[in-house]
Amino acid sequence: MSNILEIKDLSVNFGGIKAVDGISMQVPKGKIITLIGANGAGKSTILRSVSGIVKPQHGDIIFDGESIFGKTPDTIVSKGITLVPEGRRIFPNLTVLENLKIGAYLRKDKLDNDIEYIYSLFPRLKERYWQLAGTLSGGEQQMLAVGRALMSKPRLIMMDEPSLGLAPLVVKDIFDIIKTINKSGITVLLNEQNANMALKIADLGYVIETGRITLTGTGEELLSNESVKEAYLGKSK
Amino acid sequence: MDYLLAGISVGGQYALIAIGYTMVYGILRLINFAHGDIFMVAGLIMVYATTAMPLYLSIPFVLLVTVIIGVTIERVAYKPLRSAPRMSVMISAIGVSYTLQNIALYATGGLAKVYPTIPFLSNTVKIFGATTKWVTVITPVLTIALVLGLVAIIKFTKIGIAMRAVSKDFETSQLMGVKINRVISMTFVIGSFLAAVGSILYFSNYPSVVPTSGSMPGLKSFVAAVFGGIGSIPGAVVGAFIIGICENLIRAVSIGGVSLTPFSDAFTFALLIVILCVKPSGLFGEKVTDKV
Numbered sequence: 001m002s003n004i005l006e007i008k009d010l011s012v013n014f015g016g017i018k019a020v021d022g023i024s025m026q027v028p029k030g031k032i033i034t035l036i037g038a039n040g041a042g043k044s045t046i047l048r049s050v051s052g053i054v055k056p057q058h059g060d061i062i063f064d065g066e067s068i069f070g071k072t073p074d075t076i077v078s079k080g081i082t083l084v085p086e087g088r089r090i091f092p093n094l095t096v097l098e099n100l101k102i103g104a105y106l107r108k109d110k111l112d113n114d115i116e117y118i119y120s121l122f123p124r125l126k127e128r129y130w131q132l133a134g135t136l137s138g139g140e141q142q143m144l145a146v147g148r149a150l151m152s153k154p155r156l157i158m159m160d161e162p163s164l165g166l167a168p169l170v171v172k173d174i175f176d177i178i179k180t181i182n183k184s185g186i187t188v189l190l191n192e193q194n195a196n197m198a199l200k201i202a203d204l205g206y207v208i209e210t211g212r213i214t215l216t217g218t219g220e221e222l223l224s225n226e227s228v229k230e231a232y233l234g235k236s237k
Numbered sequence: 238m239d240y241l242l243a244g245i246s247v248g249g250q251y252a253l254i255a256i257g258y259t260m261v262y263g264i265l266r267l268i269n270f271a272h273g274d275i276f277m278v279a280g281l282i283m284v285y286a287t288t289a290m291p292l293y294l295s296i297p298f299v300l301l302v303t304v305i306i307g308v309t310i311e312r313v314a315y316k317p318l319r320s321a322p323r324m325s326v327m328i329s330a331i332g333v334s335y336t337l338q339n340i341a342l343y344a345t346g347g348l349a350k351v352y353p354t355i356p357f358l359s360n361t362v363k364i365f366g367a368t369t370k371w372v373t374v375i376t377p378v379l380t381i382a383l384v385l386g387l388v389a390i391i392k393f394t395k396i397g398i399a400m401r402a403v404s405k406d407f408e409t410s411q412l413m414g415v416k417i418n419r420v421i422s423m424t425f426v427i428g429s430f431l432a433a434v435g436s437i438l439y440f441s442n443y444p445s446v447v448p449t450s451g452s453m454p455g456l457k458s459f460v461a462a463v464f465g466g467i468g469s470i471p472g473a474v475v476g477a478f479i480i481g482i483c484e485n486l487i488r489a490v491s492i493g494g495v496s497l498t499p500f501s502d503a504f505t506f507a508l509l510i511v512i513l514c515v516k517p518s519g520l521f522g523e524k525v526t527d528k529v
Binding site for chain 2: 073078083085089101106148152
């Protein structure tokens, strides 16, 4: 099993506080990998470091055998990594279609087929392609954020809290979509508060606490782990 | 009639400058105080360029050099402060403004430089019984043509979509692969280009350029941008025409035999105060479409 992404001894400081403290992890190609952990554990910072938005102090990030440590976000997107940011962050002043187009900003080829593909994944976006994205519902905005990310044709898609603030039914849709995306050959790195849902679809999970990895295992292993159950799944012993 | 024509013409010139203010604000949330001085520098370059080359070369030369100056200022004075508090960048902009004025003072020796006569623009024409220069007629037409072109760029091109995205969310635009610095440079290219066009039209109506020539039109254009709702291009254009027309019409008014001409500048700024009290976001202020 080859790794599409490898993080080595990564450390990120924010004004003297270690948000990520020497984390090493592997992301095997073609799988769904999830990070779970409490608020402020450093999960988002890991994803943001990989995407180049946050500059790590120390360590190395290797994508497809090549170091992307310290590269600019546009370089990293062009290599095939896209982040769906936390809170969706669609462009409210752009139409749905323009949002999709800007997702493909670095591509020079024709987009028509890919836009049709996104519409087939999310028929709601097709109905509303001319609307300003700010007028969409929360779930539709999340779909747009995922569609927008797919437009860059990533090989690794990272999603930061995709279920945040969404109704349970919509969350289920989003997780179905994640599985579909993964089946199409894209590796998914998920950062999710909803540990139960995330571990059910994940091939591999990492538990992050205060900037360190405390547990690693397959989704099933972590689901049945007592300390994970207690801390993240809300089940009593 | 004379006053109305002059107002429309001045309004068009203000509009060309105001777009530079409003676009830079839209993207960087920065009031580029140096913008009025870029306008003045464009005037001086024209003065010097016409002594060295024929008119058909000096006009494109002025446009090009002004654009280079505008982009260079952004690179040198604003880009290093990208993550600094907004106030720092604004102070840097004020610094650039004075630097440009001082350089101009040094270059001209403090003397008013006679602005070259551009034959086509300075020729007189008679319309609606009023005699005026061609520039008065050309300005509004050219302004509207340029604005329509600009709106088309912003609406339909890739860089235009990117500009709108960047104006809303820097970080997410970066995550999409947008090269932020390129988009910002493009904003300064457009702003400086339009300021240079505005300067050619504006100074054609005036005999000379001095180092402080940029401050009054710059300030008024800024007021126009605020009036229209800063960040909005149509707002800046409408605001500029309204201010240009009003400040000229007021010259025609006299109360009790006292002409109001000396108060035309004061009027512009009184208007600013009223707007800020009544509608702080301006005529076309940013609409909030975000869903919480």
